[in-house]
Amino acid sequence: MLTIAIQKSGRLHDDSIKILKEAGIYIDNGKDQLKTKSSNFPLEVLYLRNGDIPQYLRDGVVDMAIIGENLLIEKGEDIEILQKLGFSKCRVSIAVPKDKEFSDLKQLQGKKIATSYPNTVKNYLAEKGITADLHQISGSVEIAPNIGLADAIVDIVSSGSTLFKNNLKEVEQILKSEAVIAVSPKISPENNQVLNKLLFRIQSVLKARTSKYVLLNAPNKNLAKIIEILPGMKSPTVLPLAKEGWSSLHSVINEETFWEVIDELKANGAEGILICPIEKMVL
Ligand SMILES: Nc1ncnc2c1ncn2[C@@H]1O[C@H](COP(=O)(O)OP(=O)(O)OP(=O)(O)O)[C@@H](O)[C@H]1O
Ligand SMILES: O=P(O)(O)OC[C@H]1O[C@H](OP(=O)(O)OP(=O)(O)O)[C@H](O)[C@@H]1O
Numbered sequence: 001m002l003t004i005a006i007q008k009s010g011r012l013h014d015d016s017i018k019i020l021k022e023a024g025i026y027i028d029n030g031k032d033q034l035k036t037k038s039s040n041f042p043l044e045v046l047y048l049r050n051g052d053i054p055q056y057l058r059d060g061v062v063d064m065a066i067i068g069e070n071l072l073i074e075k076g077e078d079i080e081i082l083q084k085l086g087f088s089k090c091r092v093s094i095a096v097p098k099d100k101e102f103s104d105l106k107q108l109q110g111k112k113i114a115t116s117y118p119n120t121v122k123n124y125l126a127e128k129g130i131t132a133d134l135h136q137i138s139g140s141v142e143i144a145p146n147i148g149l150a151d152a153i154v155d156i157v158s159s160g161s162t163l164f165k166n167n168l169k170e171v172e173q174i175l176k177s178e179a180v181i182a183v184s185p186k187i188s189p190e191n192n193q194v195l196n197k198l199l200f201r202i203q204s205v206l207k208a209r210t211s212k213y214v215l216l217n218a219p220n221k222n223l224a225k226i227i228e229i230l231p232g233m234k235s236p237t238v239l240p241l242a243k244e245g246w247s248s249l250h251s252v253i254n255e256e257t258f259w260e261v262i263d264e265l266k267a268n269g270a271e272g273i274l275i276c277p278i279e280k281m282v283l
C-alpha cells in the first residue's frame with residue numbers, strides 16, 4: 001500500500017484533499033484521525049505538519065507527499081518533485097520596514113534578518129556575497145522588525161497584505177513556490193507502480209482544470225480557418241447544422257489561449273460560442 005503525507009491543517013490541506021477527491025480517491029479529512037486509509041484506492045494517508053514532511057520522505061516513512069515547494073528548497077533539496085499542482089502559490093521574499101531607504105541588497109551585510117527559512121536565506125545571500133545575522137523564528141515573522149528583533153525579514157508572501165499591515169515592503173523575491181507532489185528516495189518498486197497510477201489520475205485532473213470544451217457555429221466556407229485556430233486534441237468534431245451552409249464545431253482549448261483567439265474566431269464568422277468546463281481529461 002502506498003503511503004502519502006498530507007498537511008494536517010493549514011494552507012495546503014483543503015486543496016490536497018480536493019485534488020485526491022477529483023482523482024476519484026476517497027479519504028477522511030483528518031479532523032481527528034492522523035492516519036487513515038482510502039476506501040477505494042490502495043492508499044494510506046498520514047496527516048502531518050508540513051515542516052516535518054521532508055524528513056519523513058527522506059526516511060521512507062512515507063512514499064510520497066503533497067508539500068510546498070519552498071519547504072523542499074529549505075530542507076529537502078535531495079527530494080525529487082514529480083508534479084507541480086498549481087495551488088498554494090506564493091513567493092519567499094525579503095522585506096524591510098516601509099520607511100527604510102532600500103536600493104541594494106548589500107545594505108543587508110551584517111544586519112539581523114528574521115526568518116523561518118534559514119537555509120534558503122543563507123544560500124541566497126551567499127550567492128550574492130552577503131553575510132547576515134540570521135534569527136530563526138517559526139511564525140509571525142512579520143512582527144520582528146516592529147519589536148526591534150530584526151532589520152529585515154524573509155517570509156512567504158502571497159497577497160502582500162501581511163507585509164502591508166505590518167508596515168513592511170517587499171524588496172527582493174528569492175523564489176516562487178506552489179504545492180507539489182514529492183517522492184521518497186526509498187519508495188519500493190511495487191509502491192512506485194501505485195504512485196504512477198495516482199499520478200496519471202492527478203495529471204488528468206490538472207489538465208482538465210486548465211482546458212475548456214468549445215462549441216461554436218460557423219459558416220462552412222470558413223471551417224478550414226477555424227480548425228486551424230482550434231486544432232483540439234486530435235482534430236475538432238464538425239457536425240452539420242439544420243441551417244444550410246453552416247456547421248457546429250467542437251474542440252478543446254487551453255483557457256488562457258481561448259481569450260487570445262476569440263477575436264480571430266469572430267472575425268472568421270464564428271457565432272454562438274459556448275465554453276464548457278471539462279471534468280477529467282485522459283490523454
Ligand atoms: N499566504 C499563503 N498563500 C499561499 N500559499 C501559502 C501561504 N502561506 C503558506 N503557503 C504555502 O503553503 C505551505 C504551508 O503553509 P502553512 O502556513 O499552512 O504551514 P506551515 O506553517 O508552513 O507548516 P506546518 O504544517 O508545519 O505548520 C507553505 O510551505 C507554502 O508553500
Ligand atoms: O501575503 P499574504 O497573503 O498576507 O500571506 C502571507 C502570510 O501567509 C502566511 O502565514 P499564515 O497565514 O499561513 O500563518 P502562519 O504564520 O501561522 O503559518 C505567511 O507566513 C505570511 O505571514
Ligand SMILES: [Mg+2]
Nearest residue numbers: 010011139156
Ligand atoms: Mg503559514
